Amino acid sequence: MRDFKPYLDWIDQRHDTMCQLVIEWANINSHSYNLAGLSDFLTCLRTAFSALEGEMEDIALDPHQVINARGEPEEISLGRMLFVRKRPSAPIQVLLGIHLDTVYPADHPFQRVIRIDDRRLQGPGVADAKGGLVILLTALNAFERSPLAKNIGWEVFLNPDEEIGSPGSAPVLTQRAKRYHLGLLFESGLMNGNLVSERQGTGDYTVVVRGRSAHVGRDPYRGRNAAHALARFIIGANALQDERNDIIVNVAQLSSNGAVNVVPDFAVGRIGVRIARRDDQQTVQQHLEQLIAKLEITEGVSATLHGGIRKPPKVLDTITTNLLENFRICGASLGLALEWHPTAGASDGNILAAAGLPTVDSLGARGGDTHSPREFLEVDSLTERAKLVALFLMKLAAGELVFSPTQSYR
Ligand SMILES: [Zn+2]
CATH class of the missing domain: 3.30.70.360 (Alpha-Beta Plaits)
Structure with a gap:
């Protein structure tokens, strides 16, 4: 634990910066069909993620095929999907990701973040999933500061269409999932901080x-x-x-x-x-x-x-249970008692799991009332979750976890 402490302390010092970033990002409307908003948001993200010094790529997605009110097929354009990749030949390969889009259209009345009190921010997408996006970035930044980082290669994906069922990004995720040993997804966690085991x-x-x-x-x-x-x-x-x-x-x-x-x-x-x-x-x-x-x-x-x-349903298999147990171990060393439960909503974790990638898909912020104008985020969960993920990555890179992903996961 001693070796990891400086990097975890660094995350603790980032609390205010993380809150600020959530406010800034949630104030940008990024509804799944708001192409201008998604493009502005992508520009901010390119700048923020450039600190990781990975290779960036953004790709166009196939349009969303819908059946309109006249019963005819129609195509709706989607935003671009961003990837950041580093050390593709390291022995352990991890895929991390979260969606950029929210459910609130550009003309929805819920557009700005307010601070409810010291514990909570309320705003569009603060928990689902811009809090998770900030956690992902901060955890990777902390990990990259550690010398252990050389043992793990990673790719971040940020997709613009999850809230409409990932019509454009699902085939891309299915294909890219095959390159990795495990997946970490930053959808919001359960209210009590627990992780999700299965999804419908x-x-x-x-x-x-x-x-x-x-x-x-x-x-x-x-x-x-x-x-x-x-x-x-x-x-x-x-x-x-x-x-x-x-x-x-x-x-x-x-x-x-x-x-x-x-x-x-x-x-x-x-x-x-x-x-x-x-x-x-x-x-x-x-x-x-x-x-x-x-x-x-x-x-x-x-x-x-x-x-x-x-x-497809995300079912709990032995490898994913093993992965969750490792998160429980990491949580325990940070004073968190983590459990896991099934939940109703689907996520991109369903797609990654169906493609054969063991995935923990609820590593984002604690929050609630998502998809409603009361959506809120518990601000303490920002550093808490970033430390959990950074510690998991460092322990994985140090060979301290009770599995060898290269053998058991591929
Ligand atoms: Zn959502």
Whole structure:
């Protein structure tokens, strides 16, 4: 512990700087579709991360493919994704990352950070995930000051589209995950500071139904009612949740065209799905496809299913448990009693884990009320988490942890 102390003390001295940086960064609007805001934020980050003296690269992402209100495919441009890489030939390779985007659009009333009291900051993205971004940067800065840094190579990824399901960055992450032995993600931790062990898988589907319009009074049987067909689909989709208590089907949006005296020839529905088991990805997909096929026969409409499970469930395996236990050891030497629990929301940790990378994905700040105009951050967690991650990296580099990642993780 003695060898690590100067670097941990350095983090303690950074408390005010870390708070300042969170305020500065959270005051920049970086909603997933605010390309100007994301670009301004990326400029700040390039400057901040240049202190690490790694190799920087920012890449364009494929646009987000969505189905619009008319049931047609549409592309929405995404922000750029930043990478910083150092020592790619060191024996242990770690991938660290967090998203840049927030859920608050540029015209949302929640735009500025305020200090609630000595313990808390309130503002857009302070916990999810700009606090985590500051923790990542500070932990790596401390680690780079230590001579042990030579034993670990790392890459930082900062993606601009996590809050909309990582449509552009997911394939990039899946591909890059293969270069690394372990992943550290800086999503906010649980309120009591504990880590996340497992996460649900999430998906979204859009159903587009096209029927035939007709006069309701004169010719009702010549029509093919798209709204009626969509209603049948929704009831069938919900049956999955009724049968299985570990699958959630959330009917989010339903709409159709026409007046009440016209048989509607168009309807669109959107549903969200959450699953706990990896093989349920297939169960859900097949169930929905069968419903679509049945609609075409029984309702005489044409129906199309778009979407899928975007983030498979993150399940706790032996290697990840081992990784969490090492974080518990590091936490104990800092006076933290760390436990881990499953949580509902998905993160990019789901994507990295599905690509075979053991990942701890809740190393960001303690905070709460995320995705709401009451979002807050507990400021003491900034140095606390940065020290936890820096200590983990130093112990890993010193060979003090009870595993050898090069053997057990790849
Ligand atoms: Zn979020």
